[in-house]
Amino acid sequence: MASDNYFQLFGLSPHYVLDNSVLEKTWRELAAKVHPDRYATASPAERRVAMQWASTINEAYRVLKTPLNRARYLCELSGCDLQAENNTRMDEDFLIRQMEWREQLDDAREQHRVDVFDSLEEDIRRTRAEMHDTMIRLIDQKHDYEQASGKVREWMFVEKFFQEVQSAHHDLNDRKN
Numbered sequence: 001m002a003s004d005n006y007f008q009l010f011g012l013s014p015h016y017v018l019d020n021s022v023l024e025k026t027w028r029e030l031a032a033k034v035h036p037d038r039y040a041t042a043s044p045a046e047r048r049v050a051m052q053w054a055s056t057i058n059e060a061y062r063v064l065k066t067p068l069n070r071a072r073y074l075c076e077l078s079g080c081d082l083q084a085e086n087n088t089r090m091d092e093d094f095l096i097r098q099m100e101w102r103e104q105l106d107d108a109r110e111q112h113r114v115d116v117f118d119s120l121e122e123d124i125r126r127t128r129a130e131m132h133d134t135m136i137r138l139i140d141q142k143h144d145y146e147q148a149s150g151k152v153r154e155w156m157f158v159e160k161f162f163q164e165v166q167s168a169h170h171d172l173n174d175r176k177n
Helices: 020-033 044-065 067-077 092-111 114-141 145-176
Strands: none
Touching (some): 044 067, 067 114, 067 145, 092 114, 092 145, 114 145
């Protein structure tokens, strides 16, 4: 079962587009092989190894099942260091979009406008779908991991911002109820 590559571990080709049913089926099969119940009478060392494998399998599944995490992982596998924590370079159009979203969020908060939250969330959902399509094109079709890395950083911002919007929207709904 030895493999440092999550795709190899699951017997999958390293592509952005995956068959989620195959991924889940394989995860269940692998997890069953190292389930703690199977090692109840094993030595402490064997139990520890099984637990480490279970942890690796679960982490691999977590990464591969989530499109953003999978895109990030593929970029890193190709040798692109995302430097997500300190590389904030982004496309100028995307930066302008960020500013517009921030203004909309501020307006929605200040004016207590559920309709503005709804509109903003829908715009972000469309952007997420665009990011997904971009990853298919850049990773699976063009194999341009360098450009994909920049788009992954943008997508990471989108996900974080979406959570912020949903939280603010939820807070507004709580205050109204």
